Amino acid sequence: MASCRMLLLIIIIISSTIVKGQESSNRNVTLRSSIVANSDSNSTWTSPSGEFAFGFREVSPGAFLLAIWFDQLTDKTLVWSANRDEPVPAGSTVQLSADGALELVDQTGNRVWSSQARPGTVAYAAMLDTGNLVLASNTSAILWQSFDSPTDTLLPTQVLNRQSVLYSSFSATNFSRGKFKFTLQADGNLVLVTRSYPSDENVNTYWSSDTVQTGFQLIFNNSGNINLIRQNGTILRPLFNIGSLAGQFHQRLVLEHDGVLRHYVYPKSADSSPAWSVRNFEPSNICRAIREDAMGGGPCGFNSYCSITVDGRSSCHCPSGYYPRGGFSGCAPEFVQHRCDHQQAQDAQSFTFNEMSGVNWPFKDYAIFRDVGEAWCRQSCLSDCLCALVIYSNRVCFMKPQPFSNGREESGKALIKVRMNNTLTSNPGTTASGRESSSTTLTITLSVLLGCAGLLFLLSSFFFVFYLKRTKSMMVKRSHVRPAGVSMISSFSFKEVQEAANGFNEELGRGACSIVDRGTLKNDGKVVAVKKLNKILEQADDEFKAEVSSISRTNHKNLVQLLGYCDEGQNRILVYEFMTNGSLATFLFQKSPRPSWYTRVQIAFAIARGICYLHEDCSVPIIHCDIKPQNVLLDETFAPKIADFGLAKLLKADQTRTITGIRGTKGYVAPEWFRNMPITVKVDVYSFGIMLLELMCCRRSYEPDVEDEGEAVLADWAYDCYQQGALDLLVVGDEEARSDMKTLEIYVKTAIWCIQEDPTLRPHMNIVMHMLQGSMQVPTPPDPTAFIH
């Protein structure tokens, strides 16, 4: 089987080479041909179909790049350039010299760039329809190709070999090399990494395929699949994928100036609105992925902060009182900083704070004070000349020196120390535009990420609670410490739990590996749900502590809150807040009355928000592994809260999913569980998609007793209805839903994206949220079952 596949691959590679050879013979550029850079000249070498052109592009007045671009698209998207760091003036020339080298010479005759062809005699050059510029011999053997020296873009049929590097552009309009690299390292690991701009030294690897030794080539094939392959040609790790739709789109993979690797598609059909749209990207949250806590200032540079807008795009801002220095240099104060000489006490009178909520700089504290009031915290920062910023949260005061790094949106209160009567209005570095943007950046974009309430503050403060026990005194701690395995929640003795649960005689429900009882806490009379785990992995003691601590650190309104735990002898018990309205399954599948459409829509969105939080906002992403209506509970206002997250790792492998419940049906279980494929956050996306359909249609994903056999499996039926343009059939008898077909269509289309059998096709949860709330258009989903692995 495997060797078959390899054979196939070889055949494909060979046949595609032949195809390329044929293409190249269509329009040859002969030796001694040349193009001159000139604003008025449109002289280019185009590919046979006219899709790509090679020539000069004026990127700023009088500055030209020798480049390749999509010539038929309105924005003439640049995909390659020879001299990105060194634009040339008008009058410069590129020539295919008599001895077969491609040479870029500026108007004074200096050679700026030249192709380094393999030995052999170049007979002609050709711009191919793939976007590849080749120099070939008289037998059409390729001696040099632009595909071998990519800039920031890969195109279909292009291959990234070990040690090849894509460099992001400096900015959206300046194509010189920026701060981020995408490279298949010599060791086989495919990584996204920041460099210490402008030098080339790596600083922080913020995404990696984890394929040391095994990664051999990244292949962007003609079908739009981007796969990392092994040396023997088998697929090691699919990166991005657009499945059967490849023929309908122009495509490119580009490492953009904000450090995000994006797979873009552009519909070829004339009737669709022509624009590039993002099909997939990594990392899902660039502001959090980049963590330059040892060196460097984070994604936006020192003293700045990063916020995520729609679609994983980041933007950089300066806190008030600071101005942007341009490029990757972050921000600098607009005022004279606190003096640290003998006058510091006097100077202390000159400072005040600009308050910002929802922003944090989580690393590099020089002092942390626990259990102090805000007034005290403010005063100590004002009187300490080293202090430039304090974060005050939960009675903990984090003091930071200049420069602060890795700023990002996160709940909490930041107090930025600024000079009151700023005498530095004529700071030479402060340009008018700089000031303007620093004031506009004060507006904090509300992002989907704001849910993670004070995570890092909590973490550090709990650390102190744990280690210092009841020490009331203030304490100075050098360097930041963020240990795992410590929690804010109560630890109960078994006796306490037994008393609370009244001897465990009010059972609320039971699952394959747990029993849930109702209970009442002794101290505050709070009603709780007590979950006894009965088939925990043996030797899982450390694991239990680690998981409990990871669960306890979550804090989101759409997650059931863990209040405490008991870990005594054989007993592993979790104590949760009690949800008065039971499970979503009971609510949704009750015979009558049908839950209102509006409530269902709200519930669907809120669940998406909860899962998104688990995947993206926790210090360690939590894969739920068992998203289903039984695991979503409703509080007194029918707001949904996801239960049982974080338990997947604790339960024996074969219990993390109840296969029995889904035998012969599609269930909520993503296909990769059965296919020996890696389990990623996308398994939850799949389960969410199924549940979303159930919410829309108010029925179970599998109903063997329906009259029409074609309706038994909801996922299949929904796709059929969608394809036939008959979504109303899904909500027969539901007048509320039928009068809101637009929402129904958005939700069903999103669900179909979520239940793609190919996990790489499924969107990340933050994209799902954008789709559901209409801030992003939902593209036409392919047939979920089209994936053949």
Ligand SMILES: *[C@@H]1O[C@H](CO)[C@@H](O)[C@H](O)[C@H]1NC(C)=O
């Ligand atoms: C390719 O290599 C992988 C890992 O070394 C191995 O599991 C697989 O069987 C190989 N496939 C073929 C076709 O040789």
Ligand SMILES: *[C@@H]1O[C@H](CO)[C@@H](O)[C@H](O)[C@H]1NC(C)=O
């Ligand atoms: C391009 O050059 C190759 C090799 O010399 C030749 O076989 C082919 O016919 C040429 N194509 C055209 C259109 O001139």
Ligand SMILES: *[C@@H]1O[C@H](CO)[C@@H](O)[C@H](O)[C@H]1NC(C)=O
């Ligand atoms: C270049 O193209 C523009 C628009 O396509 C056209 O108006 C102009 O005349 C062309 N110039 C030359 C020198 O061909």
Ligand SMILES: *[C@@H]1O[C@H](CO)[C@@H](O)[C@H](O)[C@H]1NC(C)=O
């Ligand atoms: C190709 O070029 C080589 C010399 O580089 C020459 O010997 C050969 O005859 C040429 N072949 C053709 C088909 O022109």
Ligand SMILES: *[C@@H]1O[C@H](CO)[C@@H](O)[C@H](O)[C@H]1NC(C)=O
């Ligand atoms: C692009 O940015 C680099 C680095 O800051 C700068 O040197 C160069 O002049 C810029 N190029 C243009 C065309 O603005």
Ligand SMILES: *[C@@H]1O[C@H](CO)[C@@H](O)[C@H](O)[C@H]1NC(C)=O
């Ligand atoms: C591209 O790769 C996929 C596997 O991800 C394979 O199924 C498909 O046949 C390949 N297409 C081409 C044109 O090589």
Ligand SMILES: *[C@@H]1O[C@H](CO)[C@@H](O)[C@H](O)[C@H]1NC(C)=O
């Ligand atoms: C700041 O300036 C105002 C008037 O412009 C003045 O009243 C005040 O005393 C000044 N404060 C300091 C700390 O210099």
